[in-house]
Each structure stands twice: as C-alpha cells, then as structure tokens.
Amino acid sequence: MGGVSGLLYSSLPVVVFVLANAFFGLKAGIWSALGSAVAITVLRIVRREPLQPAISGFFGVAIAAFIAFRTGSAKGFFLFGIWASLVYCAVFVVSILVRWPLAGLVWNLLNGTGTAWRADKRSRYGYDVATLALAAVFGARFIVQRWLYEADYTGWLAFAKIAMGYPLYGLALLVVVWAVRRSDKRLKELDEAGAYQVTGSASSP
Incomplete structure (x- = not known):
C-alpha cells in the first residue's frame, strides 16, 4: 500500500x-x-x-x-470516489454470493496458488469474511461521504476521504491477512493428511 x-x-x-x-x-x-x-x-x-x-x-x-x-462545485471533486465506493461494495458482495470471494480470488491469483481454496469450505468461509470486511469499508465510505456531499460539507468530505482511505482500508486488510493465514494453514494440513494416507495405503500389505 x-x-x-x-x-x-x-x-x-x-x-x-x-x-x-x-x-x-x-x-x-x-x-x-x-x-x-x-x-x-x-x-x-x-x-x-x-x-x-x-x-x-x-x-x-x-x-x-x-x-x-x-x-x-468544489464538492464535485469527491463525486467520482463516492460512487466508485458503491460499485466496489456491490462487486465484493456479489463475489461472495456467487462463491468466488474476491479476497481469495485476487490473493491466490497474484500468488499463483490456484483455486484449491474454493474446494475447502473453511478456507472459502475465511475469504468470505475478508471480502465482506472490504465490502463494509467501501459501503461505509459511500454512506458517510454521500451524506456529507448532500449536506455541502466540502471540508469534512476531504477529511472523510483521507480518514476512510488507507487507514480504514488497512484495517480491512488485517482481516484479509487472517483469512490468508487461516487458509494456508488449513490447506497445508489437508495436503499433509492426503500425503500420509497415500503413503499409508502404499505401505499396507
């Protein structure tokens, strides 16, 4: 960031x-x-x-x-960001509904780790929570900044844009980090368990 x-x-x-x-x-x-x-x-x-x-x-x-x-109007400077927040919020929510939570999709795509996480309900649930946290950030941005826009509080709009930008986004990313670590640990355990079962079955008479 x-x-x-x-x-x-x-x-x-x-x-x-x-x-x-x-x-x-x-x-x-x-x-x-x-x-x-x-x-x-x-x-x-x-x-x-x-x-x-x-x-x-x-x-x-x-x-x-x-x-x-x-x-x-000076407040028009913030209009694009306000409506962009609503669009981002909607996209994150839809990704959860179609069972492709964006937090998991983007992270695993960037790291080239595939889509194995989707087959594990616990991993997908963690990424659902992380994606929902990101959706909440953008939803809160839209609600607060839209209200300030309608009230003509240009100065407060600037403050809200900064305060609800990286700082708030950083908090949501902590949830993403939690989901990533949770999923990585879970998939590693499943992989080791699978390897053990294969080894055990191969060594049995």
Whole structure:
C-alpha cells in the first residue's frame, strides 16, 4: 500500500484542492490538485518507485477535477470516489454470493496458488469474511461521504476521504491477512493428511 509515503501521496492532492479552493476559488483548486498529482508522479518516477500507482493516482485526480469543473462545485471533486465506493461494495458482495470471494480470488491469483481454496469450505468461509470486511469499508465510505456531499460539507468530505482511505482500508486488510493465514494453514494440513494416507495405503500389505 506504500506505507506512510503512500498515504501522503494519496492525501496531498485532496488537501491541496480544499485549501486552494477555500482561498483562491474552484479553478485554482482544480489546477493545484492536478499540479500536485503531476509532481507526485514525477517524484515517483525519479525515485524509481512503482509507476502503476502513480499513473492510476494521477488519472483519479484528473477525473475528480474534471467532474468538479463540469459541475462548477468544489464538492464535485469527491463525486467520482463516492460512487466508485458503491460499485466496489456491490462487486465484493456479489463475489461472495456467487462463491468466488474476491479476497481469495485476487490473493491466490497474484500468488499463483490456484483455486484449491474454493474446494475447502473453511478456507472459502475465511475469504468470505475478508471480502465482506472490504465490502463494509467501501459501503461505509459511500454512506458517510454521500451524506456529507448532500449536506455541502466540502471540508469534512476531504477529511472523510483521507480518514476512510488507507487507514480504514488497512484495517480491512488485517482481516484479509487472517483469512490468508487461516487458509494456508488449513490447506497445508489437508495436503499433509492426503500425503500420509497415500503413503499409508502404499505401505499396507
């Protein structure tokens, strides 16, 4: 997730936008946010940090800035993130309902460990819980930030976006870590038990 630097990178354009908008107006806020996003991207390139987060972060700010420009309202800067949270929440919930919890699918796909975890109910249950935790994070983001948006609390929107970003997401990832360790331990036990049974049957007269 990038640690402290990742938190700063994701928070800086939001803080810059709110401050510039408060003191100099919406257009200044938009250009300041875009400028800070470009500066962060260049910095990450110079420091030879992973480029994908920098690019996705820049496009995220660009989309938010475009919506703010089109709506003519500072709170429009947060509209894309609000509705994206609802979409993410729905996707996570649906993945549980179709028995392909995304926490397990993504983790095992990235690590090339296959889909053996789906055949074990305990492993799948753990990933269901982890996926539900992630869905809860995005659902909470949508509910709280949507309410702040409707109430025209732009400053509080910025605070909520930061506070409910990496910090809250990090808590959900602790549940993911629990599910991964639980599943790995379970599958290892099943594998060893299977190996023992094969060995035992082979050695019997």
